[in-house]
Amino acid sequence: MxxxxxxxxxxxxxxxxxxxxxxxxxxxxxxxxxxxxxxxxxxxxxxxxxxxxxxxxxxxxxxxxxxxxxxxxxxxxxxxxxxxxxxxxxxxVDANKPLHVKVALHFENAEVSPAVKLHAATISHVANEIEISCLPADLPEFLTVDLSAMDVGQSIHASQLKLPKGVTIVTHGSDATIATASVPAGAVAAEAAAAKE
CATH class of the missing domain: 2.40.240.10 (Ribosomal Protein L25; Chain P)
Structure with a gap:
């Protein structure tokens, strides 16, 4: 640009x-x-x-x-x-020096995940961007988060992201959580009531 x-x-x-x-x-x-x-x-x-x-x-x-x-x-x-x-x-930007920069996360395939399809769960995006390190030539426009295998009670962490060549994630401390899947409280109560009947 x-x-x-x-x-x-x-x-x-x-x-x-x-x-x-x-x-x-x-x-x-x-x-x-x-x-x-x-x-x-x-x-x-x-x-x-x-x-x-x-x-x-x-x-x-x-x-x-x-x-x-x-x-x-x-x-x-x-x-x-x-x-x-x-x-x-x-x-x-120096072409030979690595950059530390935040890039956006794009979430895909939530609608086909077991969490949504089978359990009507809600997938929460805990982070919308993540800090990465790479050379200027390797800088991605965004990173894709594939949610297709996600089930209820599971989380996706930074270490599970597929990264392009030359890109590393800069995490401060623990392995950051990117997304979680949980069933809304109302749905759990309704299921319990239906089971009692």
Whole structure:
């Protein structure tokens, strides 16, 4: 994905406010061996790009004054109630250095799992994203969680995920739970009542 930005020289609250009033968003690029660069981006283009999941977990081609750099979106601030992006942070990417980045989890095949099909259970998504480590070239857009074999009372953990080549999961402490299957309390009570009759 390509992003066009412009260098900005003026900094501070007043300069940032004037920038936002003119339809632009202040930002910064940092990391690597070069000094941080303050930038301005087109607000509407950035606002719509932020709605795309891929924008958050892809290596972006950022063009500044005709020069293209590989960057990764690291952070952004939104206005408390207006649909307004206040600031965006990008980190330079070195092709030879591993990245630590969070990627989205996509859940598949819940409807064919024994938990849902046979027991009318509910599958809860405990996590919607997970932190991984990989080289920039191996960065996946998302990871798929296959729920087809899940039964009641079972959980899927981070260690059970199928990972693309070169990707490792960065878990802090224990093996994180990704999804669980349980029968809703009302359904259990109804089954018990039916059994008594």
């Amino acid at each position: 390509k992003v066009v930005a412009f260098k900005r020289d003026l900094q501070g609250t007043g300069a940032s406010r004037r920038l936002r009033n003119s339809g632009q968003t202040p930002g910064i690029i940092y990391g690597g061996v070069e000094a941080p660069v303050t930038i301005a981006l087109d607000h509407n283009a950035l606002f719509h790009a932020l709605k795309k999941e891929a924008f958050h977990s892809s290596i972006l081609d950022m063009e500044i004054d005709g020069k293209v750099e590989k960057v990764l979106l690291r952070d952004f601030q939104m206005h408390a109630f207006k649909q307004l992006v206040l600031h965006a942070d990008f980190q330079r």
